[in-house]
Amino acid sequence: MTAYDLIRPLLFRLDAETAHRLALPLLSQIARLPLAAPPACAPTRVMGLEFPNRLGLAAGLDKNGEAIDLWFSLGFGHVEIGTVTPRPQPGNPRPRLFRLPEARGIINRMGFNNHGMDALLNHVARARRPGILGINIGKNADTPIERATDDYLIGLTKAYVAADYITVNISSPNTKNLRDLQGGAALDLLLGRLKAEQTQLTDRHGKYTPIAIKIAPDLIDSQIDEMADLFRRHRIDAVIATNTTLARNGVEHLPHGAEAGGLSGAPVFTASTRVLAAFHTALANEIPLIGAGGVLCGADAQAKQEAGAALVQVYSGLIYRGPTLIRECMEALAVPPQKPS
Numbered sequence: 001m002t003a004y005d006l007i008r009p010l011l012f013r014l015d016a017e018t019a020h021r022l023a024l025p026l027l028s029q030i031a032r033l034p035l036a037a038p039p040a041c042a043p044t045r046v047m048g049l050e051f052p053n054r055l056g057l058a059a060g061l062d063k064n065g066e067a068i069d070l071w072f073s074l075g076f077g078h079v080e081i082g083t084v085t086p087r088p089q090p091g092n093p094r095p096r097l098f099r100l101p102e103a104r105g106i107i108n109r110m111g112f113n114n115h116g117m118d119a120l121l122n123h124v125a126r127a128r129r130p131g132i133l134g135i136n137i138g139k140n141a142d143t144p145i146e147r148a149t150d151d152y153l154i155g156l157t158k159a160y161v162a163a164d165y166i167t168v169n170i171s172s173p174n175t176k177n178l179r180d181l182q183g184g185a186a187l188d189l190l191l192g193r194l195k196a197e198q199t200q201l202t203d204r205h206g207k208y209t210p211i212a213i214k215i216a217p218d219l220i221d222s223q224i225d226e227m228a229d230l231f232r233r234h235r236i237d238a239v240i241a242t243n244t245t246l247a248r249n250g251v252e253h254l255p256h257g258a259e260a261g262g263l264s265g266a267p268v269f270t271a272s273t274r275v276l277a278a279f280h281t282a283l284a285n286e287i288p289l290i291g292a293g294g295v296l297c298g299a300d301a302q303a304k305q306e307a308g309a310a311l312v313q314v315y316s317g318l319i320y321r322g323p324t325l326i327r328e329c330m331e332a333l334a335v336p337p338q339k340p341s
């Protein structure tokens with residue numbers, strides 16, 4: 001029995017968003033406890049960056065970068081903060097976060113609640129950062145979708161020096177029409193402008209900050225092929241597969257199962273891993289992949305690696321399993337995959 005096993009029933013009695021707020025100070029206490037032995041970890045080079053291990057914290061748990069050092073102290077090799085928008089915004093009305101414990105899933109429709117880019121950068125400046133820091137950028141809810149590129153360019157420019165890599169989130173289901181950016185002329189234009197700006201910023205700062213694109217699990221094969229072509233053509237640095245799903249397969253009968261928003265945790269594992277594997281085939285090792293979606297144990301992390309992931313991220317699993325999951329995944333990912341990626 002771990003410390004988190006003791007705390008979890010108490011947290012789960014509270015509404016999900018209150019529990020989330022209380023869990024952070026509790027986790028920082030757990031992080032201070034000495035570890036029996038440091039977990040096995042295999043450093044790896046991805047996007048030209050040296051990652052101390054293959055496991056990372058997925059975006060959305062620390063939207064403002066308030067606990068960066070806590071996440072690293074729990075063992076994560078990389079931490080992705082955000083999604084951050086150029087200006088602060090409150091997100092959707094509460095309740096907007098729901099646990100589905102029977103399925104080990106979560107539905108959220110947070111809607112990019114965050115304190116804005118400037119507040120996030122203040123937190124980043126104060127962090128020690130012993131690992132790799134990703135900053136995940138999005139658009140403000142009141143920026144029209146035709147102007148989305150402007151918000152992403154603001155995010156890229158402002159976060160460029162502070163971030164080790166930048167994730168462009170075009171796959172949240174909770175910002176109106178955001179997922180329309182996942183194909184066709186809109187994606188071509190967005191990627192072209194981001195890469196042109198990246199080139200200018202590289203010259204200006206003498207530093208290359210890689211760009212990852214985060215995609216949805218709800219993509220059909222023709223969309224995947226089209227996106228893979230565009231990612232290759234625009235020399236995108238990495239693809240994160242995936243965000244949450246709009247599907248409700250297997251959870252529709254559960255309490256909260258029909259809430260609007262994105263579903264994560266165990267119920268998204270199959271769809272996420274399918275999309276990850278499909279991108280692995282379509283990209284033929286030209287662009288590295290980061291696997292996220294439904295990792296609840298070490299074997300799940302290994303399955304992501306076998307489907308082609310160079311790195312793996314977790315969010316919902318951490319809510320259900322606590323810090324034990326981190327150690328378990330690090331150990332599983334230190335073993336080379338059965339099928340080489």
Ligand SMILES: Cc1cc2nc3c(=O)[nH]c(=O)nc-3n(C[C@H](O)[C@H](O)[C@H](O)COP(=O)(O)O)c2cc1C
Nearest residue numbers: 058059060083108242243264265293294314315316
């Ligand atoms: C409450 C909640 C908030 C999230 N917020 C974001 C976000 O702001 N940006 C983002 O790119 N992904 C966000 N995600 C998606 C996660 O980063 C991850 O891609 C997804 O949940 C699948 O992984 P998981 O099954 O391990 O949770 C959020 C997920 C949850 C559960």
